[in-house]
Amino acid sequence: MYLQFLEFDQSEDSDGLRTWDALANPAAVHTTALLAETAALVQHLTQQLGPAGPIDEGHHWDMDLLIHDEAGQPLTLEANAPLCGRITLALSLSGGAELAQQLL
Incomplete structure (x- = not known):
């Protein structure tokens, strides 16, 4: 899958669990994209692997997503309100x- 705004760093633990981390803070004009x-x-990922959830409970993947605006107010991915300001997104x-x- 081609990604324009999310650039991941990958790490792997001794048990083979891999983690991909991305942090994005683009100009406000790119918030919607x-x-x-x-x-x-x-x-x-949900279509291909099923819902995210704890790996030790049988899920194929898990995720942590944090989004906040310039004032530090938390936002959700499903927010319906138009966003015109800059945001920070950590995935x-x-x-x-x-x-x-x-992911490859």
């Missing part, structure tokens, strides 16, 4: 080989 890209990625994805195949 960043949110759309993030939503599309989450939707794609962490964890999983094994199945997740790696989807």
Whole structure:
């Protein structure tokens, strides 16, 4: 999947669990596109791997998503209000080989 705004750093623990971390803080003109890209990625992963959830409970992947505006107010990916300001988005994805195949 081509990503324009999300650039991930990958790490792997001794058990083979891989984590991809991305932090994005683009100019305000790109806020809507960043949110759309993030939503599309989450939707794609959910369609391919099932819902995100704890790996030790049998899920194929997990995620942590934090979004806030310039004032530090938390936002959700599903926010329906038009966003015209700058945001910061942090996304962490964890999983094994199945997740790696989807991200490469």
